[in-house]
Amino acid sequence: MLLFKLGLVALSVMLSTLAARRFGHRVGGALAGMPMIAAPIMAILLIDQGVAQVRAIALATLACLPATILHIVTFAKAAARFTWPVCLALALGGFLVAGVALAAVQMPPWAVCLVAVASPAAGLWHAAHHSGPPARAGVPRIEFGLRIAAAVGMAAAIILGADAFPPAVSGLLLAVPITGTVLPCFTLPRYGAAATASLMTGFLQGLHGFAAFFVALYWGLAAMHPAAAFCVALAAALGVALAMQAGVRLAQRPPA
Template sequence: MLILKLLLIPGFLLLISLAGKRWGPSVAGWLSGLPVVVGPILFFLAIEQGPAFAAQSAVAALSAMFAMIAFCVTYAQVAQRANWPLALVVSLSVWAVLALILSLIPASLPFSVAAAATALLAAPYLFPKVQPVVGGPAPKSDKLVWRMIAGAALTLVVTMLASTVGERWSGLLAVFPVLGSVMAVFSQQTRGPAFTAALLRATATGMYSFSAFCLVLALTVPGLGFGGFGVAVAVSVAMLGVTRQLLAKPAPAPSTN
């Protein structure tokens, strides 16, 4: 399992980086919506703590979509005016505050669905209206190596914490912006703030797939056990295909009323 944790996220970061280089930030961010972090974490929790524990963690993870999208929006906005250290600190602080608030609210699937739906529907209107320069210089190879190392390190820390803090915080920590923070920082360094904003906006679009995974898992694991993971993955991939149509749409213009 340790080897899987060390290889899965860096490998996915490599694929996303190559996708960003080939097709631009929209496709790269959209692909990051796959539950490549939360899926393995919840699977490991199901093995170690039981399917019921994993189902409750999935409910918490679904509500944490609100904090995750807030992270993406905050980083994208701050990055237009400041360098990456400030953007990262502010956006992670927003995530932490919202995660703490969510941890204090009694867990329920209806609340989690409402929180995730609110964030997903509001997200397109909250990102900065910028046009990324896709044709700029490609990221240097050393940057790619460092982002893969950072992704592996963050994944290890999050999975270690998630297995020791109970089902509620396990679910919340499973949605810690591992991919988002690594991609945002290195994208801002190598491609600039406009590219980063487009990447994070597409990430929010891809989060429909992420949310579908958590919802289906919470509903199916209590009855199907580990078979629920297969159902959740299938629905998540199908949802990713549906949201592909949203990438072609321009960012909503602010209202003039």
Template sequence: MLLLKLALVPASILLATLAARRFGHAISGLLAGFPIIGGPIVAALLIDLPPARVADIAQATLSACPAAIAHIVCFAWLSRRLPWWGCLAGAAIAFFTVGSLMTASWMPAALAAAMALAGPFVAWAMMPRAAASAGAVHVPNGEVLMRVGAGFALAAAIILGSGHLPAAVSGLMLAWPISGSILPSFTLPVHGHAATVTLLRGFAIGLVGFVAFFAALVLLLRAWDSGPPAFAAATAVSALAGLTVHRIRQRVRR
């Protein structure tokens, strides 16, 4: 069962990678931003933990979403000058700095939720200007395996630690942008700054679905105290929110 749970995460990374091969960096980032990683992890947690405990973790994850925004914006700006490992280190510092503030006990939950809901749009506005990179992307099979392996390792740390760590810590770990770390780290050295920014712009739009998922999940788990229907409804809300923003964005660009 544990291996099945863990397999859901690398499968989602594989999906985003194959999407890049077929549709390009923007769609890959959009898929990676959706809760196709956080969702399966939450589903695994609902099997092992009571709904109230998962609701606490989801609340902490929602509060930590601005940290994910700080991560991807920082990575995008640093990619103008630094190699991928320098960008990832700087983005990690930004993530944990903002995350520690957002998940602090003195932070009002309503304020944290409002900042999380606004976060994807703030990220889009703060991204550096770069020419959009379009078209299919060649991703070697060896790189695909490295992406999947890294995702598996990060997911294992989250799932195995979530039952023993405080909810705030588990939530912060769940908000860590796994795809937002792995995909740009491979994209930058191969395809350059513009492609990396295109990917992370798509990721920012995808985070609309991520934030909507956890906001809905918190409300529904506390109202129903039942995992499966709350999870299903939150997934529907996530898909609707993310796809609506994506279509609006497409119309504006036309």
């Protein structure tokens, strides 16, 4: 299971980097924000642990989503003034504080879902926006490999550490945005603050699909067969992602 999770992390970073090469930093970030890692893991958990446990995990993931948004926004804002180690420290610090605070708040499921759905939109409103055209990222092969190695190493440390802590701490560790941490640390020193802001804005766009997946999965598992609920969740994530990209293209279209 550990090797499978690490393989998903590597695949996510690889696809996001290839998308950035071809379409620009924002598209790479949007792909990284989607549940490419979480969805296959949830499918396996549905088989191994059953509906009740998966619904609990889905709700816990949604409860931590505002902390993930804070992490992304903090890094994007700090990138205009600081180097990547400072940005990373500020982003992870904000994530931990928000995550602990959210864990202490007991909200009903409908409120957790509502806050989770609204969080990416709030993040987009606050984040720095890249106003120029989407430039391709000429990521050299050595950096390509380093991105994957850094992401896999971080994921392994988090997953192994989570097994040694209580459930509340484990849930917080597993909610750390791995691709949202590794990719900007490479993007900022090589491509600058504007490219980093574009990457993180795309990540926030992708997290709309992430939130839609877990909301649909949580409520779908209570009303239909697990396989059907999972397919509905995937369709919800894809539909929201396509709607977001259509909205971005519409907003970028010059006035007639």
